[in-house]
Every structure is written in structure tokens, then in C-alpha cells.
Amino acid sequence: MYTVETPGGVTNASLRGRVKRRDERIVSVGDLVALEDVDGYRRILELLPRSSALTRHVVARRREQVIVADVDQVVVTGAVRAPQPDVRMIDRLVALAELSGVRALIVANKIDLGSTGELPDVLEAYPAAGYEVLRVSASTGEGLDLLANHLSEKISVLTGASGVGKSSLLNALIPGLDLRVGEVGSRKGRGRHTTVAAALYPYPTGGYVADTPGLQYLSLWDVDPVTVDRGFVEFTRFASECRFKDCRHRSEPGCEVKAAVEDGEILARRYESYLGLLDEAEGI
Numbered sequence: 001m002y003t004v005e006t007p008g009g010v011t012n013a014s015l016r017g018r019v020k021r022r023d024e025r026i027v028s029v030g031d032l033v034a035l036e037d038v039d040g041y042r043r044i045l046e047l048l049p050r051s052s053a054l055t056r057h058v059v060a061r062r063r064e065q066v067i068v069a070d071v072d073q074v075v076v077t078g079a080v081r082a083p084q085p086d087v088r089m090i091d092r093l094v095a096l097a098e099l100s101g102v103r104a105l106i107v108a109n110k111i112d113l114g115s116t117g118e119l120p121d122v123l124e125a126y127p128a129a130g131y132e133v134l135r136v137s138a139s140t141g142e143g144l145d146l147l148a149n150h151l152s153e154k155i156s157v158l159t160g161a162s163g164v165g166k167s168s169l170l171n172a173l174i175p176g177l178d179l180r181v182g183e184v185g186s187r188k189g190r191g192r193h194t195t196v197a198a199a200l201y202p203y204p205t206g207g208y209v210a211d212t213p214g215l216q217y218l219s220l221w222d223v224d225p226v227t228v229d230r231g232f233v234e235f236t237r238f239a240s241e242c243r244f245k246d247c248r249h250r251s252e253p254g255c256e257v258k259a260a261v262e263d264g265e266i267l268a269r270r271y272e273s274y275l276g277l278l279d280e281a282e283g284i
Contacts, residue, residue, distance in 0.1 A: 002044065004033060004035065004044075005202075006035065011035075011042050012042065013033075013042035013044050014041070014042070015027060015043070016043045016044055016045055019045065019046065019047060025047055025066075026066065027047055028066035028067075028068065028069050028198075029066075029069065029210055030069040030070045030071060030157075030208075031047060031069045032047075032070060033045075033046065033047055034048060052069070052070060052071055052072075052100055052102050053066050053069045053070070054066070054067045054068050054074060054157060054159070055100070067198055068157045068198050068200070068210045070155060071102055071155045071156060071157045071210065072102070072103065072207075073097075073103040073104070073105055073155075073156045073157075074102050074104050074105070074156075074157055075150075075151075075156050076097070076104055076105070076106045076107070076159060076160055077158050077159065077165070077169070078090050078107070078109065079108070079110040079163070079164040079165060080108050080109070080110050080111055080120055081110055081113040082110060083161065085120055087122045088276070090123075090126075090160070091270060091273035092273065092277065093159055094106070094131065094231070095228075095231025095232060095273075095274075096231065098230060098231040098233065099223060099227065099230060104131060105131070105134070105150055106126050106132065107133070107134045107136055107169070108123055108135050108136065109137065109138060109165040109168075109169060110164075110165060111136065111137050111143070112142065119133065119135065122269075125267045125269065125270055129232075131233075134147050134150070138165050138168035138172045144169075144172055144173060147169070147173070148173055148205070151205075151209055152203065153205065153207045154207045155207055155208045155209075155210075156208070156209050157209070157210040158170065158210065159212045162213075166211055166212070167179040170201065173203075173204075174201060174203065174204060175204070177201060198210055198212045199211055223277075223281045225278055225281040228274065228278045228281050229248075231274075232270060232273075234267075235249070235257050238256040238266070241256040242254060243255070248278060249271075249274070249278075250275065257271075
């Protein structure tokens, strides 16, 4: 059964068997669907085309998993402490948003736990690359008014590693939501999953916000290796000057991206994240 919002209110609907047979896509959170009434019951007649989808590769099942569909922006959430920023995961999520054609916004939560309230050095790469980074605290409320403005009238998805406070942020932003939250494990400093499935919530000032389970890994699905560099916006002006149009910026002669890394114009850590995603796209 699926929970579907309609002009007449929220209803439950089952998936028609014919849809399962003719459409290889699985209905996911955020999808638009066509419904039909059959003897007083609602059924999903058709899964409509998606404008965008945040997806990952489920390695064990060798298939695509749509985390959420039809979103306007991906709110990549990290914590300044408890747990420490997982910059490789943030790099991957930002790249995934870029490759999906969706705007990325980065949120640094738990700034009340930092010694000065400033961003850790490892997060400074994102403003330098042109991304807006919001400093917020779900506990104290600092910065939440600015985040609230970014969420208004949009369909957004909050995603990030476990324990960074996504559910706490939504509880602070949406009165009465009361999502379950958990503590970060003291032994390994890792978050625990409290959100077990993605869910879409109406936002008080218009739009929707999706909460997603904390990610421990993220593998890209069906990405052309030649396009991986598009997930790293600071590569763009250098990649256009490479000797070869299909340059993968690894070992090709005349690669301006590699030259920019050597000159310090592209952060070496970001380049290493790119190489890791490129290896996955190539199946290495």
C-alpha cells in the first residue's frame, strides 16, 4: 500500500498488477502517479515521468534504488562534530545531485558543538567551489530561519550520513512532526539509523521536505565515466581546456584539471573523491 496525497486529501492506494508488469520502475517517495477508483478502493494506474531522481546503486541486489523522486534541491547535511564531517560522503552526495541535475545546498549542523562556531577546515572547500553552506543548530535554533527560507515552496530532500541530525532539523522546522531521533554511538562516533524509510512531509510555508535514512555508503548507478567530472563544479572551467574532449583527468597528457590540482586551484581531496567515483563508474 502507498500513501498518496490528492486534491481531495491523503488516501491509501495499491499498485495495479498491470503497472508492475509494464513499468520496470518501482514507485518511490516523491513520485507522481495517476489513480483510479475500483469498487471504492484506490489503485495506482500509472507512474508518471520523473523530472529528477536521487538514486544509488544497491550493490547486493545489483539494481538502482531511487531514494526520492521529483525533487528541486538536495540538502546535503553534515555535522561539525559528533560525528565528525564525512567529507567523502558529502562529496558523493553533492556530485550525485549535480549529475541528477538537481541543486545542492550544504547544511553544517551542530555548530553549537564546535569550539568557535566556525566551519571545520574540511568543509571550507564547498564555499570555495561555489556552494552555499548554512551553519545551523537544531538544538539552539541558530541558522534555522535561513534554512527555513531555503525550504519554502520547494520539494527538498535532506540526506547525509547517520547521526548528523536530519530528523532533529525537521522536528525543529515542522511543528508537531516528532520524528524519532537517536544519539551518536560513543565508541565509534557513528550515528545510528533512526529513520528507516524515506518519507515526504508537507512544509508549513509550502512545498515538501523528504527525510531519508542515514547513509553508510553511496555507490553511483549507471553513470557514464566521461560525465563524472560534471559532479565537481570547480572542474568545469579547467576541463574545457583539456587536450582531449573525453579526458578523464587521470593520466591523459594535456589535462588541465590535473594541472589545476598540482597548482592548488582544485583541492587535492576533492580530486581524490572524483577519482573514487570515476573508478566505480568504470567498474574498477
